[in-house]
Each structure stands twice: as C-alpha cells, then as structure tokens.
Amino acid sequence: MKPSLWRGFWAAWVDSLLVHTLRSSMLTGGVVMLMSSMGMWQYFASSMHAHDAQRAVAHAPAVQQPRVVVIAIDDDGYNTFFGGKSPLNRGRVRHLLEVIQQNTPSAKRVVMDVDLSPGPVADPWQEPLDRFLSQRPGLWTLPVSPNSVAATASETSAWQQTLCKAGVRFGHPLVPNEFGYPRLTHQYNGNLTDAALADAPVCGEGTQSPTLSPRPLSPGFLKAGVVVPFSGDLADLADMLRTVDPEWVWVGAAWGSTDIFATPFGDRYGVQVHAASMAGRLEQQRMVPFWAQLLVAWFFLALMTALATHWMPKVQAWMRPSHDSMSGHRFFGRAVLPLAFVVAVVASLLVLCECLAWVRALTGVWVPSATIASGVLVYMLIVWVWGREAVRPYEGGHHAWMVLFFKPMRDDLNSMAQCLRPDLAAKWLQAEPPYRRWLEFLLATASLLVQTVAPLVAVVAAFMRPL
Numbered sequence: 001m002k003p004s005l006w007r008g009f010w011a012a013w014v015d016s017l018l019v020h021t022l023r024s025s026m027l028t029g030g031v032v033m034l035m036s037s038m039g040m041w042q043y044f045a046s047s048m049h050a051h052d053a054q055r056a057v058a059h060a061p062a063v064q065q066p067r068v069v070v071i072a073i074d075d076d077g078y079n080t081f082f083g084g085k086s087p088l089n090r091g092r093v094r095h096l097l098e099v100i101q102q103n104t105p106s107a108k109r110v111v112m113d114v115d116l117s118p119g120p121v122a123d124p125w126q127e128p129l130d131r132f133l134s135q136r137p138g139l140w141t142l143p144v145s146p147n148s149v150a151a152t153a154s155e156t157s158a159w160q161q162t163l164c165k166a167g168v169r170f171g172h173p174l175v176p177n178e179f180g181y182p183r184l185t186h187q188y189n190g191n192l193t194d195a196a197l198a199d200a201p202v203c204g205e206g207t208q209s210p211t212l213s214p215r216p217l218s219p220g221f222l223k224a225g226v227v228v229p230f231s232g233d234l235a236d237l238a239d240m241l242r243t244v245d246p247e248w249v250w251v252g253a254a255w256g257s258t259d260i261f262a263t264p265f266g267d268r269y270g271v272q273v274h275a276a277s278m279a280g281r282l283e284q285q286r287m288v289p290f291w292a293q294l295l296v297a298w299f300f301l302a303l304m305t306a307l308a309t310h311w312m313p314k315v316q317a318w319m320r321p322s323h324d325s326m327s328g329h330r331f332f333g334r335a336v337l338p339l340a341f342v343v344a345v346v347a348s349l350l351v352l353c354e355c356l357a358w359v360r361a362l363t364g365v366w367v368p369s370a371t372i373a374s375g376v377l378v379y380m381l382i383v384w385v386w387g388r389e390a391v392r393p394y395e396g397g398h399h400a401w402m403v404l405f406f407k408p409m410r411d412d413l414n415s416m417a418q419c420l421r422p423d424l425a426a427k428w429l430q431a432e433p434p435y436r437r438w439l440e441f442l443l444a445t446a447s448l449l450v451q452t453v454a455p456l457v458a459v460v461a462a463f464m465r466p467l
Contacts, residue, residue: 041374042178048370049184050264053219055357056366057265060220068279069246070227070272071100071237072254073114079255080232088114091125094132096251099234101139103241104249109196110139111278113173113252113271117145117156130163137167141196144170164203171195172210175261175273182261182273184219185287185368186212193278196248214287216366218279223265225275229254248282250275284364293371300352300372301379304345308387312337338387342380345387349376409452415444 073082081096082088093116100110116133118126133140142163145156164170171192176183187193188210195201218225228240241249252271253259259270268276315337321329353369360366380386419441432440 045368045370045374046178046181046184048373049368050181052353052357052360052366052369053184053217053222053264055354056360057219057223059358059361061361067246067282068221068225068248068250068275069241069244070225070275071230071241071249071251072227072269072271073230073252075255076231077229077255078253081230087119087123089125090116090123090129094125094129096230096234097129097132099238100241100249100251101136103238104246106245106247107139107249108247109141109169110249110251111141111192111196111274113143113192113250113274115145115173116142118159130159133163133168134166137163141169141171141192143173143192161203164201167201169195169198169201170203173270173274174210175270176212177261180262182217182263182268183212184217184264185214187215187217187277189213191277192274193281196278197281215277216280216285216287217273217276218283218285219264220283221276221279222263222268222272225272225279227254227272248275248278250278285360285366286364287366287368290371293367296356296367297372297375300349301375304348305384307344308341308384312341341384341387345376345380345384349373409448412444412448412452416441416448419444 078084082092093114097110101107104110116129133142145160160170171194172188172190173192174188176186176188189212190202190210193215226244226246228237228244230237250271252269252274254269254271260267261270261273263273316333319329319332319337321333349369349372352372356367356369419437
C-alpha cells in the first residue's frame, strides 16, 4: 500500500535528516565545506541577505513618525561652514551641537560619527567644546578615536577617560563589511549603537579588537531613513529638526567619497549604516538561531521530497510509453519531468522566501534564506541529481528510520562484535583468514565513525553553533 502524503513527508524528513545529513556521504560534506570557505559562496549568502532585506521592506507596514534621524554634513556644509578643513573646527562643531541640542527636545541621545578628539595641532576651541559636552554628558555619544600617533595617543586616551567619567558615552565607529557591502546580519560589539543604548557609559581604553554579534540592520531605515542634510545654514537645520523632533539623532559626514557603502537600496554613508544598526535594535530586528534555520531547511527539503515521491510516480505511470518507438514520451520522462521538478523547487523556494520576508516585516524575526538556499543547492546537485533521484519510496517515518539509521548502525556494531569474537561469528566469517577479520573490523569501525559518530557530532555542533 502506498504511503499517504503526510506519512511520506515524515519519511522524507527522516531521509533528509539521517541519510543525507547524519549519515551523509563524504562527498556531500566535502561540497558543503568547500562552498562555505569560498568567496563565491560568501557573495551568494550576501546576495541572499540583500534579497531578504528588499522583500521585507516590500511587505513592511506604513512607517510611523521617525525615531532615528541622521544629520548629514554634506559637501556644501563641509566647505562653507567648516571651511573645508579637517579636523573640523571645534568652535564650529560646538555651534552646530548647540543648535541640535536646542531644537531636539525629545532627543534621548545625540550620536556623533565624527572624531572630536584633540588633534595633533592644538585647537583653542577644544576645551570649550569639552566643557559644553560635559554640561549634559548623558546626551552625547562619541566615537572612540582612531588616532594611533604615538605623540598624541596618551593625550587622546586621557581626553576620552575624562569625558567618559563625566558621563559621555564612547563606542567603536567601525562598520563590518564584505565585498564593499555593510554586513546586514552582524555588527561589532561595543559600537556606537551599543554605547548609545547602554544604561551607563563603559569607560575603557577602546583599543581591544571588537567582536561580532548577530544584530541585523533595519532594512526599512536603509531604504528610506530620514536624513536631514546640513549645508551650512543653521536656521534651516533648526526648522527641520523642530519639525521632525526625533528621539535619536546621528551626526556624521556625508562629504567626499570615502565613507560610502553599497547597500541593497543604493549607496549609503557610514553614518546612515550606523543609524540603521540602531533602528534595527529599536525595531527588535533579530535572527533566529542557526539550529532553527536548519529545521526550516529540513522542513522544506522534506516537503519537496514528499511531494515528488507522491506525484512523480503518478505522472510517470500516466506518461509511460506503451511502445518503444514513442521517443517523445521517453524524452518527457528523462528530461521534462526532472526539469519540471527543478522549476517547482525553485518556485517553492521563492514562495518560502516571500513568506519569511512577510514574517520579518511584521515581527522583526528573520530566518535567513541563505541557509535554506544552500541546502537546496547541495540537494539539487548531489541528492536529487537535478530531479532524477527525487523519489524516496518509504512506507513511513519509522520505516525510513529503520532502513536509513538503525539497521546500518546495527550492522556495523554486529560486524565489529563478530570480528572480536570469532567463536560467535557467522560461518562465512569464521572461514575467513584472521587478517581479513581484522580488516573487516577496521573497515566496520571506520564505517561507524564516518557515517554515524562524526556526522552526529557535526550535527550537534551545528545546532550549538552561534550565529
């Protein structure tokens, strides 16, 4: 009796989990390891993350009043207000910050993505700026200075410690990137967003190499985050800030062409990427654990296998040629039907990605499609052989479990036991010379280790792997 679609699904689940994951072939494992270490695969994963972000924005509800706003000092502002010189004149910086403070009454924090540490040349306005920052220290978050010149390193460190102890926050201004794109999935610990959202400033040297944590950027902010350009007119800036009245303000450079990152929604300046990181935290954007990504991938692969097992034999029986000369029917069975399966899998994957994007848009919970797509790619190449080996005829999940896992493991253990105890071995094994019994013991041990123990450890490690 043929299994039902539901029983076939659980059989396909066991098949996906056991024979092609737990008891996987060395070829499959080698392909996965090779892909994960190649830049091409990393680019593919980055592209899938970009696709996820674009589709999540497409399903996002209407944007509410902005909580995060970027004040972008453009080329005109840099040249006219700051005289086109770097480091920025500290007196001018103080004047700008005074206007921002006076016209953002709801602001919880103003985050500077501009280095305000003492420069190699003394600025008479540095001390007045520091006093201004110390008047409302809880409002300001500054970047840890990238200055590494030995002559000024101690002075910069002392400056940072003085302001930090007064209550000013400091964070790393680094943006993790790959292939020129900001990472949409991870951000550095201790960055400007962490410092701004912390309950209290953390005063340290800031010289340790930061580590990465899974903190997705806000795709909505990357696409249409509010940016207030500053072209040098403080009155216009004040009017715009009073109109927007943000809770979180970012101030950064938008001049030149050095601090620019390519995103799924076009080029963005570094301060916009930082602000997208904060927006993601405020929106509670989060990635599911890696084990959950694996479960979703296994679910999809099992569903595709179950549907193929249920429908492809019926189509093959209906299109089976009644005569050897019916070459068109043979062509359909050999080429068209496998191609139709591949197209159906790709279409189903796109539908699943769309559903996951919809879930992310509504809840902020992100299941990256890259993990699922990689599983589909490996299955398509090695397991399904482009649709030619998609059918897995099992009577149910229990039958698949016994055939794929329990029986092979039991055979390995029985063979090892008989080799160690020739008096209890089968007659055919007793007739073998001793060296063949020891060879069988070694091969059975290798079979158990390679096909069961090592893959089981790998699966457990994958489930426990941090994002």
